Amino acid sequence: MNDTPAADSGPTPAEPSAAARPAVSRRRLLGAVGAGAAVAGAAIGAGGVLAARDHGSSDDAGHGAPAGSASDTAATVAFRGGHQAGIATPAQDRLCFATFDVSPTASRADLAELLTSWTEAAEAMTLGRPVPGDVGDLNTPPDDTGEAVGLTPGRLTVTVGYGPGLFDDRFGLAARRPSALKPLPQLPGENLDPANTGGDLCVQACADDPQVAFHAVRNLRRLGFGTVVPRWMELGFGRTSSTSPQQATPRNLMGFKDGTRNIDATDASLMGAHVWIGEEEPQRWARGGSYLVSRKIRMRLEQWDRDRLGDQQDVFGRFKSTGAPLTGKAETDTPDFAAKDGSSYVIPADSHIRLAAHENNNGLRILRRGYSYTDGIDPQTGDLLGGLFFVAFMKSPDRFVTLQRVLGAHDALNEYIQHIGSGVFAVPPGLAAGQDWGRQLFG
Ligand SMILES: C=CC1=C(C)c2cc3[nH]c(cc4nc(cc5[nH]c(cc1n2)c(C)c5CCC(=O)O)C(CCC(=O)O)=C4C)c(C)c3C=C
Numbered sequence: 153m154n155d156t157p158a159a160d161s162g163p164t165p166a167e168p169s170a171a172a173r174p175a176v177s178r179r180r181l182l183g184a185v186g187a188g189a190a191v192a193g194a195a196i197g198a199g200g201v202l203a204a205r206d207h208g209s210s211d212d213a214g215h216g217a218p219a220g221s222a223s224d225t226a227a228t229v230a231f232r233g234g235h236q237a238g239i240a241t242p243a244q245d246r247l248c249f250a251t252f253d254v255s256p257t258a259s260r261a262d263l264a265e266l267l268t269s270w271t272e273a274a275e276a277m278t279l280g281r282p283v284p285g286d287v288g289d290l291n292t293p294p295d296d297t298g299e300a301v302g303l304t305p306g307r308l309t310v311t312v313g314y315g316p317g318l319f320d321d322r323f324g325l326a327a328r329r330p331s332a333l334k335p336l337p338q339l340p341g342e343n344l345d346p347a348n349t350g351g352d353l354c355v356q357a358c359a360d361d362p363q364v365a366f367h368a369v370r371n372l373r374r375l376g377f378g379t380v381v382p383r384w385m386e387l388g389f390g391r392t393s394s395t396s397p398q399q400a401t402p403r404n405l406m407g408f409k410d411g412t413r414n415i416d417a418t419d420a421s422l423m424g425a426h427v428w429i430g431e432e433e434p435q436r437w438a439r440g441g442s443y444l445v446s447r448k449i450r451m452r453l454e455q456w457d458r459d460r461l462g463d464q465q466d467v468f469g470r471f472k473s474t475g476a477p478l479t480g481k482a483e484t485d486t487p488d489f490a491a492k493d494g495s496s497y498v499i500p501a502d503s504h505i506r507l508a509a510h511e512n513n514n515g516l517r518i519l520r521r522g523y524s525y526t527d528g529i530d531p532q533t534g535d536l537l538g539g540l541f542f543v544a545f546m547k548s549p550d551r552f553v554t555l556q557r558v559l560g561a562h563d564a565l566n567e568y569i570q571h572i573g574s575g576v577f578a579v580p581p582g583l584a585a586g587q588d589w590g591r592q593l594f595g
């Protein structure tokens with residue numbers, strides 16, 4: 153399905169063209185990035201201005217594709233294109249995810265201006281440059297917080313999303329609400345903590361270096377002083393999904409390969425059918441975007457670690473060592489859901505993959521792009537606090553709801569997990585040259 157806006161050329165790695173450079177907001181008009189900012193090498197420039205970090209070249213195809221391999225930490229991912237980077241682009245190793253609420257005193261103009269400055273900052277950071285605008289004035293705080301100086305861009309992607317609350321009557325956005333964006337209904341077995349749930353806006357920063365990802369969110373938060381209030385934040389430390397066949401399948405904290413039968417994000421027709429918002433959406437501005445569902449899922453790791461191997465494998469329906477389905481030998485073998493051993497299915501009736509498989513859900517698929525997380529130790533019990541920070545992209549959040557109703561009610565995995573946080577966001581399409589998130593949202 154070709155239902156998305158055409159991809160646009162992104163900026164060149166050395167210097168964005170005038171047309172590609174986003175408009176500088178009033179807030180940001182403290183000064184321009186000097187010529188020194190384009191030089192390679194981490195440095196504080198002559199004027200005390202943070203200069204660009206050393207990095208490789210960017211792929212200008214406009215699809216957010218990285219120029220280098222997964223191990224090339226100097227690689228950059230194109231910021232502009234038909235879709236936002238951080239969805240179909242290969243999953244990096246680290247995540248910093250944060251949500252924000254718009255402050256009660258902020259106006260529509262404040263929000264629009266913030267989104268414009270976020271665009272400008274996100275684009276610069278993606279290229280390995282500091283947040284622009286700093287003139288090294290000793291009497292004002294630096295415009296970039298500085299902790300990414302000397303680090304490579306680490307394939308940083310910054311992806312924004314808008315929660316259902318943003319389209320209430322506060323900012324005149326009700327008529328622009330993407331039609332499937334609404335709060336998720338209550339789902340079986342969940343025990344959501346408001347401190348890990350919701351938000352007017354979300355920012356997903358992914359990179360191969362945790363400090364690069366954190367730096368991106370921190371600097372957007374800094375730009376947001378007075379306009380948005382942080383709601384919650386999560387750090388992810390190991391991707392739990394592959395998004396392309398070129399990536400090796402990682403393991404989750406339960407020790408199982410995770411992402412084997414994820415959507416191949418390099419397959420445009422699968423992405424069009426399952427992930428990108430298409431012509432079915434009356435809000436034209438949202439087409440080419442997607443919906444992001446986040447779930448903070450705690451794993452009862454001590455309990456899991458005491459379970460016998462055979463039971464662990466039955467919970468997922470896969471072998472722990474190879475990742476193969478219980479009916480196969482190799483990881484990529486197609487599960488045989490009809491195979492029986494006597495009167496029981498080889499892939500048990502309540503196994504995770506049987507219940508989640510598209511073959512058993514009317515073809516329903518989602519793109520998983522989650523990360524492991526830890527919150528340390530529970531001081532009361534000494535138990536490890538950690539699990540999966542589940543992130544998935546889809547054409548409509550109803551898809552997640554349908555799947556989770558089945559999983560929440562019947563999945564053998566439920567004995568070992570609990571959903572403790574949640575978020576749903578409309579992710580706008582990618583930005584064309586000269587566009588910014590503020591003008592894109594407000595039209
Ligand atoms: C509602 C969607 C899903 C939630 C929530 C979810 C939680 C969850 N999953 C794992 C581990 C694995 N999941 C695997 C496969 C898989 N999971 C979902 C959806 C949700 N998972 C889907 C759609 C699939 C694909 C099913 C298929 O087509 O076979 C696997 C197997 C390997 C793989 O294909 O990725 C593992 C392992 C955990 C630990 C978890 C919550 C903590």
Ligand SMILES: [Fe+2]
Nearest residue numbers: 410504505508
């Ligand atoms: Fe799963």
